[in-house]
């Protein structure tokens with residue numbers, strides 16, 4: 001044990017138990033999300049958008065890896081503010097085991113992380129989406145290109161805004177750079193809540209000629225909410 005560990009011992013991000021950033025008990029609670037259609041939000045095989053739900057600028061499918069519940073919620077939150085290698089490692093293990101990533105052939109796709117506004121990137125010191133996106137690109141053996149999507153205006157942090165405001169704010173916030181005609185993309189974000197950000201990015205890419213756009217989020221609050229409701233029947 002180093003001196004640093006004695007002064008600042010590793011504590012579980014959920015229960016604060018000393019020893020590691022995520023105790024064994026919490027690690028067992030990580031749940032893989034069940035796939036759903038990004039348009040109607042109902043169950044869909046492999047997350048592929050239902051044929052009847054497809055529109056010209058809509059997502060072709062969506063993969064959400066985990067439920068946005070404890071301990072994934074705490075891990076993602078922690079990584080927003082500081083880089084913790086052990087926690088990144090836990091996510092990487094989960095990504096390796098995610099069979100849903102094998103269902104579709106993504107080998108010709110390029111991963112595009114949702115860009116943060118520059119001000120926020122500097123304040124945090126790193127772009128979390130880029131780092132977490134790297135875990136995905138390694139797993140799928142595909143390339144990432146963070147230069148394709150640019151934010152066109154400064155937006156307030158999403159979490160602080162009511163839903164209606166969030167949906168309004170993201171429309172038209174992305175600009176696409178370069179010639180992307182005929183290509184396939186995976187738009188990556190840490191959390192799918194309303195889906196507004198990923199959908200706006202997909203629409204921007206499709207307007208510029210992308211043929212296939214999938215969304216990929218580490219976690220989704222969709223299933224969590226649904227399960228919560230189902231477990232409390234009226």
Ligand SMILES: [Zn+2]
Nearest residue numbers: 012015023026
């Ligand atoms: Zn714990």
Ligand SMILES: [Zn+2]
Nearest residue numbers: 037040050053
């Ligand atoms: Zn649908």
